[in-house]
Amino acid sequence: MTKTLIVTNDFPPRPGGIQAFVHGLASRRPPGSVAVYAPAWKGAAAFDAEQPFPVVRHPGSLMLPEPGVLRRAADVLRAERCDSVVFGAAAPLGLLAPALRRRGAGRLVGITHGHEAGWASLPVARTVLGRIGDGLDVLTYLGEYTRSRMARALSPAAAARMARLAPGVDEKAFRPGAGGADVRTRHGLSDRPVVVCVSRLVPRKGQDALIHAWPRVLESVPDAALLLVGGGPYRADLERLAESRGVERSVVFTGSVPWEELPAHYDAGDVFAMPCRTRRRGLDVEGLGIVYLEASATGLPVVAGDSGGAPDAVLDGETGLVVPGRSVPRLAAALTGLLGDPDRARRMGERGRAWVEREWRWDVQAARFGSLLGE
Template sequence: MSKTLVVTNDFPPRPGGIQAFVHNLARLRPPGSVVVYAPAWRGAAEFDAGQPFPVVRHPTSLMLPEPTVLRRAGDVLRAEGCDSVLFGAAAPLGLLAPALRRAGAGRLVGLTHGHESGWAALPVARGLLRRIGDGLDVLTYLGEYTRSRMARALSPAATGRMARLAPGVDEKLFRAGAGGAEIRRRYGLAGRPVVVCVSRLVPRKGQDALIHAWPRVLRAVPDAALLLVGGGPYRAELERLAAPLAGSVVITGGVPWEELPAHYDAGDVFAMPCRTRRRGLDVEGLGIVYLEASATGLPVVAGDSGGAPDAVLDGETGLVVDGRRVNPLADALVGLLRDPGRAKEMGARGRAWVEREWRWEIQADRLATLLEP
């Protein structure tokens, strides 16, 4: 049986979307076919003990493409009999690919996310990304936006070896009836139309635009409520903006991961009007939250930043808006809140799309194909 070494800075118990992406791909590999090499993190020993594969921890919390990491990765590769390597994020650890090929890896695949698109726009990083692409057999991309951005930095040969691989959705967890009624009771939202946003509280995600749009929404739907789920550095500013709307805007702060499906299920419409910032360096790579909302049966309102539109069938599973313009955002929200039939149809099409294209098992099968020589 072939065996894959996953070399990654991004792995639980450290929280985050990339960490969940890499972990789910690893856990869905056949038994005995994967070993993970990742940094140390608080709670790692307890987490690793519950995994169906071995996890080797680097002694520090960050791994860079330098000799110590290369030596340890090579040692694990040989000791475990691995014949392929999967880099959890191609930048920067994919720079180790040529040396690991010399150490015995026959197939090297690098996952990309959002930050590699930013690398493609910076002169020095652009050259490093080109080196990474040339050293790998496959460089993955999330969607057309990230593919086109990275292709500008890659050699023609590396561009020809690119393949799509995106995060999946657990459609058994994210579903209608996942506990939303209890969440509505918890926050005093029972019986009200609810727009929900589940995301880290940072400026790019656009929660402030939702708050700025909310007075216009309330003029059309007076009992509507906005539920902002998540924590992050922008929380204090969002609370300041929402203060005049007390009773109509709820900011939950961070919630346990196991409660996220119920928080999605508490909404009638999902909205995250993300927008690109810092001249394209701060951009949405995909937006898995849109797909989790679709799996829950909600219509989605997405911003047009980066690859976010790749997670929405505009006009079918939801609407894509300019995250920098408040009035069109408010109009989209009002339109869905005042037409529950249309919203329900969009949610149903979104659920079907997730089941057809975005389940974790589908992504795992795609990875298996990419790892084949």
């Protein structure tokens, strides 16, 4: 059995989707087959003590591909007797791959997310991404969008070594009946049609588009409510927008919620929507959108924006609808159509649940990960 060292800036207890992805892969490796080297973070000691694998913390909160990080990574590689290295985010730490190979790593894998696709469009970053690809045995991609964008920056040999690896969904936690009734009661939404969005509050995710669309939704479904789950720097702007549009009484902000409460918050909705859109000329783009799959696992129809790889997480017309993230009329029409046709919404939710069970479960992704490690 191989033993793998995961070198990553993105790891709990720091919150985030990449962190959950990398931790999900690590925690599903066989006992004794993984170790992690990651930055220090508040609460790390208590978190690390609960893990079934060793976690070695870097002294600072950020690791860059420089000699000190290389030295510590090589020390962990040797001390833990690892024979492969996985970079939790290939850019930029994947630049360490050739040096770690010389220090004993037999197989090197770099995981990519969304930002590497942005790197592929910038001259200097594009060159760096090409160097990273040449130093790895495998560079992963989330879906066809990110694969095609990154492949342009890679040598033909590196592009040929790309393989798909996406986050998994815990279909046992994210399921219909996961506690949504309690969340509805808490926010006074018990008998109202609810559109829920679970995401960090930042401009790319499109919560502002939902609020702009909300007056049109209320024209067709007067008692509808919009439940915005998550925290972030955009909250104050969104609250002002809701007030200016006159819909503040039907928009609920929950703030950040603990991970263990997320399934219940999805389950509180009748429709899930996150109309993400690409910003900054393609540099700020959705890599995949695991929230759509978590919503599908919970039995909800989804309305997704068309940014980057988001459409890869939706079977358009079957598990949900993909709309232009900047089109308020198209967004409003999708929401009112699903809220006004519960049977159609239910069928989409059922198909989404079946799709997740078939292709997106964590055990499926964990098996793919093992194959990339040469098992």
